[in-house]
Amino acid sequence: MNSRIEQRGGATSGLDIARYVAAIALVVAGVAAFYVFDGRWPNVARVLSAVAGLIAGIGVFLTTALGAKTIHFLAEARFELRKVVWPKRQEATRTTWVVIAVVVAISLLLAFFDVIVQGAVKWLLAR
Numbered sequence: 001m002n003s004r005i006e007q008r009g010g011a012t013s014g015l016d017i018a019r020y021v022a023a024i025a026l027v028v029a030g031v032a033a034f035y036v037f038d039g040r041w042p043n044v045a046r047v048l049s050a051v052a053g054l055i056a057g058i059g060v061f062l063t064t065a066l067g068a069k070t071i072h073f074l075a076e077a078r079f080e081l082r083k084v085v086w087p088k089r090q091e092a093t094r095t096t097w098v099v100i101a102v103v104v105a106i107s108l109l110l111a112f113f114d115v116i117v118q119g120a121v122k123w124l125l126a127r
Contacts, residue, residue, distance in 0.1 A: 016064045023064075027057035 030053015034046045041049075061067045087095070 023060040
């Protein structure tokens with residue numbers, strides 16, 4: 001748990017709204033360039049324009065208040081992931097085989113019920 005007191009922010013500033021609009025516009029411009037210049041630019045340039053628009057949009061978004069909260073959240077998530085005790089390879093393999101066996105067993109059970117219901121419906125419709 002986080003011991004810090006969360007402050008719920010009130011209104012969004014006009015500058016943040018302008019940055020949100022700019023970030024969205026950059027992403028849309030990059031994607032639009034990808035489609036508009038189809039056949040006129042090489043595919044590599046088109047892909048790079050879309051990626052550049054996405055990166056620029058993310059960069060502008062990260063300068064906003066919500067972007068700062070996002071960065072803080074990702075930093076805390078990374079910190080929490082360091083605490084996770086990951087299973088050993090042998091344990092992960094065993095668990096995988098158990099999951100596969102259960103999926104196969106449930107699939108067979110559902111197939112059995114399907115055959116029974118299908119037979120019952122055919123019997124009822126034949127009468």
